[in-house]
């Protein structure tokens with residue numbers, strides 16, 4: 001979504017005609033409970049024309065596709081091993097099954113608990129962070145969800161945290 005009604009909030013040098021309310025009024029149109037159901041909430045700055053002329057990133061789309069296919073295969077094989085072969089992706093795992101497939105290492109678990117308190121995560125939000133962390137570990141080719149994966153998954157929920165702080 002745009003950051004505000006005029007679409008320019010947060011742009012360097014721009015001040016909305018309605019002031020900060022331009023962004024807060026617009027963003028509050030998405031309710032907290034709806035936003036809580038979104039796994040990844042991040043702010044993206046507008047693309048500048050100068051960015052379009054930069055050399056392409058080192059990892060091609062084809063390279064990324066290979067990594068994603070491998071991560072999906074890991075998920076599929078894990079579910080088969082656990083006797084729930086009708087499931088394919090982490091997105092389909094809930095409750096106790098989700099807790100069974102995530103099980104972060106000690107440091108990851110501590111970070112998760114501290115962050116849940118500090119960010120005021122709901123039970124749903126907590127599970128969503130775990131699920132994203134599981135997928136990040138799969139993309140990394142790891143069986144164990146580590147602190148690094150939890151930290152990255154938490155960083156993708158910054159937006160909701162700032163919404164709640166502003167409300």
Ligand SMILES: [Zn+2]
Pocket residue numbers: 004005006007008009016017022023
């Ligand atoms: Zn605006």
